[in-house]
Amino acid sequence: MANKANPENVEIGSAPFLAVLNDLYSQYKLLKEGTLANYIPELAKVNPELFSICIVTVDGQRYEVGDNQHQFTIQSISKVFAYGLALEDHGRDYVLTKVGVEPTGDAFNAIILDEQSKRPYNPMVNAGAIATTSLIKGSGATERLNRVLDMFQKYTGQNALVDISVFTSERSTGHRNRAIAHLMLNFGMIDQNIEEVLDLYFQQCAVMVNCQDLAVMAATLANRGMNPITGEQAIDSRYIKDILSVMYTCGMYNFAGEWAYKVGIPAKSGVCGGIMAVVPHKMGIGVFSPLLDVRGNSVRGVKVCEELSQRLGLHLFECSGEGLKF
Numbered sequence: 476m477a478n479k480a481n482p483e484n485v486e487i488g489s490a491p492f493l494a495v496l497n498d499l500y501s502q503y504k505l506l507k508e509g510t511l512a513n514y515i516p517e518l519a520k521v522n523p524e525l526f527s528i529c530i531v532t533v534d535g536q537r538y539e540v541g542d543n544q545h546q547f548t549i550q551s552i553s554k555v556f557a558y559g560l561a562l563e564d565h566g567r568d569y570v571l572t573k574v575g576v577e578p579t580g581d582a583f584n585a586i587i588l589d590e591q592s593k594r595p596y597n598p599m600v601n602a603g604a605i606a607t608t609s610l611i612k613g614s615g616a617t618e619r620l621n622r623v624l625d626m627f628q629k630y631t632g633q634n635a636l637v638d639i640s641v642f643t644s645e646r647s648t649g650h651r652n653r654a655i656a657h658l659m660l661n662f663g664m665i666d667q668n669i670e671e672v673l674d675l676y677f678q679q680c681a682v683m684v685n686c687q688d689l690a691v692m693a694a695t696l697a698n699r700g701m702n703p704i705t706g707e708q709a710i711d712s713r714y715i716k717d718i719l720s721v722m723y724t725c726g727m728y729n730f731a732g733e734w735a736y737k738v739g740i741p742a743k744s745g746v747c748g749g750i751m752a753v754v755p756h757k758m759g760i761g762v763f764s765p766l767l768d769v770r771g772n773s774v775r776g777v778k779v780c781e782e783l784s785q786r787l788g789l790h791l792f793e794c795s796g797e798g799l800k801f
């Protein structure tokens with residue numbers, strides 16, 4: 476796949492977004508820091524050079540640069556959407572008894588639960604995401620998986636498929652997640668068959684997307700839950716505030732505070748190297764670059780979002796008028 480800016484992009488959108496995206500792409504293409512996620516063996520096989528940035532506005536305009544068609548597994552970004560489905564299945568109050576909404580300041584895969592309540596801290600870290608996945612309704616494993624895939628299809632407008640190699644790779648090595656699930660079983664936070672819950676969690680993490688899909692999914696959240704390309708309602712709009720709040724406070728794990736301070740918009744990263752960011756009522760942003768920092772966030776992805784936020788004036792609390800108007 477081509478690693479340089481695709482000249483066809485000029486057709487897709489217009490300045491100023493495209494000029495900014497092209498600029499960021501050429502600038503950060505030179506940045507080679509970070510490491511591939513190798514605790515899931517299949518993820519260590521990815522080409523570390525891959526890089527793409529995409530913006531989709533709530534009125535359906537698309538601006539993109541780089542390897543936007545390259546498919547990768549969604550990993551932790553799936554946690555956002557599974558949380559939405561659990562909220563639709565059970566309502567806010569019940570979900571809150573099983574998964575909290577407190578940032579942890581710990582790594583995404585920390586084996587910890589809230590001391591008092593025994594709940595996992597929030598749905599964006601592994602413990603909370605496994606608990607969330609255990610809440611997804613269905614009469615058996617196949618129906619639950621199909622519901623998850625249908626849900627992803629509504630958000631992306633594309634067929635949702637699981638990358639079987641990545642799924643089996645994680646299933647055979649995911650002992651840390653198994654330990655987390657057993658801890659939650661011990662405290663009665665999950666009650667279903669653990670292996671079945673973990674299978675669904677690993678499957679949802681192995682759903683294939685490209686950078687464009689991330690931007691469309693983010694734009695759907697920015698657009699009160701309606702996919703701006705297909706017009707389909709992907710989630711009940713009443714849960715958008717729940718989702719965006721936990722993304723804002725917990726979506727970037729133990730970098731969430733600095734992210735909120737510097738970038739100032741709800742976002743979610745995954746060890747695939749994807750970052751999905753939401754500018755409410757305006758746009759969705761997807762960035763993909765697989766080299767990760769120590770917290771498991773894409774090195775280029777963080778840099779691109781920091782600069783994009785500054786240059787387009789995206790920070791939610793920006794009031795000095797800095798950045799481009801749109």
Ligand SMILES: NC(=O)CC[C@H](N)C(=O)O
Pocket residue numbers: 550551552583584601645652677680744745746747771
């Ligand atoms: N941060 C991530 O993307 C983690 C997701 C991965 N499937 C895991 O559970 O470890």
